[in-house]
Amino acid sequence: MSGHSTLGVPILHLGGVLVTGLLNELDDKTAVAFAEELTERISADHAHGVLIDISRLEIIDSFVARTLMELTSMARLLGARVIVAGMRPTVAITLVELGLGLDGVETALNAEQGMAALGWHQSEKPPERGTT
Template sequence: MERIPILKLGSFLLVTIQVDMHDELAVRLQDDLTTKIVDSSARGVLIDISALDIVDSFIGRMLAGIASMSKILDAQTVVVGMQPAVAITLVELGLSLDGIKTALNVDRGMKLLRDSLELSEDENLAAGEANGEFESIHASDEN
């Protein structure tokens, strides 16, 4: 069964979409991602769609859905690397995806997540090692 891999990177989750999205795959990604956020207590989700050439309204809505669900689970979503053609298509479809943060590439997206969560790079990795132990993050914040 085809699946999109979800990689854990410190306290963030990284999803790179490298195949053509069909509806079933999108729904499965939504399920997998929400489960993974809960399991790993992730604080941020990066979705890299730089290899995605075609979107339809369903995929657009699914991205918005993922963002809203992650927000409820206290994880911020950043969509990175959207192609010009995809951006134009989404705008023409009337999907401005207001709730989603965007960045030009994974690097910038990672920085955006870190800034908005006020984590330094080391803290991000440290949080990943001490998975789920929020005391350690708070402790380092105070220092």
């Protein structure tokens, strides 16, 4: 299974959760293609959760914000929960100024908290191997 998307944005599949991120170079066409590809992967991979890390996103516009909300709605219809993690304060301020509260979009402070909310837990240490 490939972890890369056709857009150059990796979409990783970890234990029923798709993990991906958004970068600053996100124009409207790329945002729509990203949403379509991620929706297709949710269905193909039978994912129950999606984590979108936006910690590298420094600016957001109303179109990208609406695309995130629509993606969340589409994912929910497919039975998957979406969590947007790592929002920068400047992005949050911009969303409020634009009057966009990302209705229906769950957020987490960082990717680790988002993954935990989706039920994915990393073990503290690798399992010990028998020496016999």
